[in-house]
Amino acid sequence: MNIPLNAWLKANGRKQALPSDKWYLDFASLLLPPVKHSALFKHSSTDIQEKAIIALTQYFQDAIAQKGGWKHFTHLYRSRYGNPLPFYQTGSTYADDEINPEDVALVLWTLLAYPARRQPDDYQLFNPEDERLSVLTGTAYDLMDASFEEAPVNETPSATWVRGTEELLTESTPLPPVIPTADMNRNALRCLEHTGGHPLLYFSDYPELYRFFTGVLGWEGKPSALLPDLADKREFVIFANAKGMLLAHDVAAYFCDGHNPFYNPQRATEEGYQLFCQPGRCPFDLLKLGMTTGLLPDVRFPFPNGKNLLQNNWDFVARYYLGEYYEGQ
Numbered sequence: 001m002n003i004p005l006n007a008w009l010k011a012n013g014r015k016q017a018l019p020s021d022k023w024y025l026d027f028a029s030l031l032l033p034p035v036k037h038s039a040l041f042k043h044s045s046t047d048i049q050e051k052a053i054i055a056l057t058q059y060f061q062d063a064i065a066q067k068g069g070w071k072h073f074t075h076l077y078r079s080r081y082g083n084p085l086p087f088y089q090t091g092s093t094y095a096d097d098e099i100n101p102e103d104v105a106l107v108l109w110t111l112l113a114y115p116a117r118r119q120p121d122d123y124q125l126f127n128p129e130d131e132r133l134s135v136l137t138g139t140a141y142d143l144m145d146a147s148f149e150e151a152p153v154n155e156t157p158s159a160t161w162v163r164g165t166e167e168l169l170t171e172s173t174p175l176p177p178v179i180p181t182a183d184m185n186r187n188a189l190r191c192l193e194h195t196g197g198h199p200l201l202y203f204s205d206y207p208e209l210y211r212f213f214t215g216v217l218g219w220e221g222k223p224s225a226l227l228p229d230l231a232d233k234r235e236f237v238i239f240a241n242a243k244g245m246l247l248a249h250d251v252a253a254y255f256c257d258g259h260n261p262f263y264n265p266q267r268a269t270e271e272g273y274q275l276f277c278q279p280g281r282c283p284f285d286l287l288k289l290g291m292t293t294g295l296l297p298d299v300r301f302p303f304p305n306g307k308n309l310l311q312n313n314w315d316f317v318a319r320y321y322l323g324e325y326y327e328g329q
Contacts, residue, residue, distance in 0.1 A: 002029055002032075003025055003029070003050060003053060005021065005025065007050065007054065008021060008025055008028075008054060011054045011058060011158075011161060012068075012156075012158040012159060013158060013159025013160075013161075014159075018154055018156060019152075020154050021154070023151070023152050024057050024151075024152075025057075027057060027060065027143075027151070028054065028057040030147075031143060032053060034136060034139040034140065034143075035056070035136070035140075036049055038136045039132040039135070040108070040132050040133060048111075055107050055108075055110075055111055055161070056107060056108075056140050058070070058158055058161055059099075059103060059104065059107045060147075062157075063098065063099045063144075064148075064153055064154075065153045065154050065155070065157065068154075068159075069158045069161035069162050069165065070103070070107075070158075070161075070162060071157075072160060072162075072165060073162040073165045074096075074103075076168035076169065077316070080315075081315075081316070084096065085102055085103070086106070086128075086313045087109070087128040087129075087313055088102035088105060088106065089102075099145065099148060101137055101138065101141045104137045104141050104144070105128065105134070105137040106128070108133050108137060109126060109133065110162060110163040112126035113125055113128075113320075114163065115279075115320065115322075116278065116321070120278045120279050120281065121274075121278055123277050123278070123321055125273075125277070125301065125302070127303040127304070127306075127309075128309065129303075129304070129305055129309070130303075163320070164316070164320045167323060167326060168319060170319065170327055171327070172315065172327065175241070175289060175292070176241070176242040176243075177242070178192070178199040178240065179242075180192045180193070180197070184242065185245060187244065187245040188241060188243075189240075190217050191238060191245060194216050195240075198259055199239055199240050199241055199289070200238070200255065200257060200259060200260070200289075200295075201237070201240070201259075202235075202236065202237055202252045202255075202257075202260045202262055203236040203237075203252075204234065204236075204252075205234050205236075206233060206234075208236075209230070213226060213227075214226075230247075230249060233249035233250060234249065234250060235249065235251060235253055235262055236248065236249050236252060237249075237251050237255065237286065239286045241289075243285070246285060247283075248282050248286055251281070251282050253267045253271075254267065254268040254271070254275065254290075254296060254298070255268075255290060255295045255296065256268070256295055256296070256297050257295050265298050268296070268298035268299060269300060270302070272298060272299030272300070273300060273301050273302065273306070273310055275287055275290075275296075275299065276299070276314060276317045276322070277317070277321040278321075279322050279323060279324075279325040284318070284322065284327055284328060287318065291315075299314075
């Protein structure tokens with residue numbers, strides 16, 4: 001399997017070939033055996049193997065040229081978080097203007113971990129510290145290192161190709177303080193009056209929520225007509241805030257809050273990561289409140305070192321997986 005020129009041009013966002021494209025396609029052929037026979041991709045389709053080889057070669061091209069999609073990603077990431085990469089420690093040996101094993105590992109991670117494509121739970125997790133990824137990273141990096149001095153500079157930069165780049169463009173806004181005011185949303189204000197100022201309220205099931213709506217908020221309606229889509233849901237959380245009143249279901253078990261009688265540390269440990277990966281699973285402002293105020297201390301990815309990986313990178317993870325739901329509702 002050789003990488004077709006048209007596939008390479010399409011991945012780079014170009015229609016015309018450059019003189020140095022042949023060199024990079026020849027280099028791509030060196031990556032074919034280790035990718036094809038790696039534990040990560042040996043059972044994958046030819047199309048997926050081809051995409052992996054192209055992505056690794058694009059990274060090498062961009063690292064040599066110091067421009068293009070990879071540099072765009074790292075520039076945006078650094079502007080958001082102060083360091084060039086998520087997940088990986090980039091110490092004194094990391095060089096912005098050279099190739100780095102950590103970079104190669106992240107390129108592979110973006111191919112193996114991906115957001116939902118059709119349904120909210122149609123996403124794929126992958127451990128960025130997986131040993132199989134480390135093995136292929138080492139082999140690919142060694143091939144790049146051996147060819148580094150002879151690699152040509154492609155003057156035309158590649159287009160945006162690193163998954164997660166566009167999500168880094170979204171501005172992150174701090175939550176406004178929750179202070180009762182006369183002009184606050186009436187429902188939010190009544191929630192705060194009910195709790196004595198605490199912004200979160202918890203309900204076990206729909207009947208309990210319904211009683212709160214009618215008895216405290218003063219809503220009119222019958223159980224069959226008042227938010228009927230929620231009738232079979234449980235573990236509700238209401239977040240009363242300056243924007244209004246947010247309501248989420250099936251999330252109360254994850255919030256470690258003295259006001260929450262439904263907190264379940266085991267479930268938070270085993271299931272809490274879903275809030276960061278399933279679009280629409282939890283309003284983002286509620287998720288942000290949980291992480292910025294320490295109310296989600298148990299959430300972790302379901303693999304070794306998963307707590308550190310999620311807790312230290314939660315904002316990027318949410319951007320990466322939630323897409324338009326990041327900073328949205």
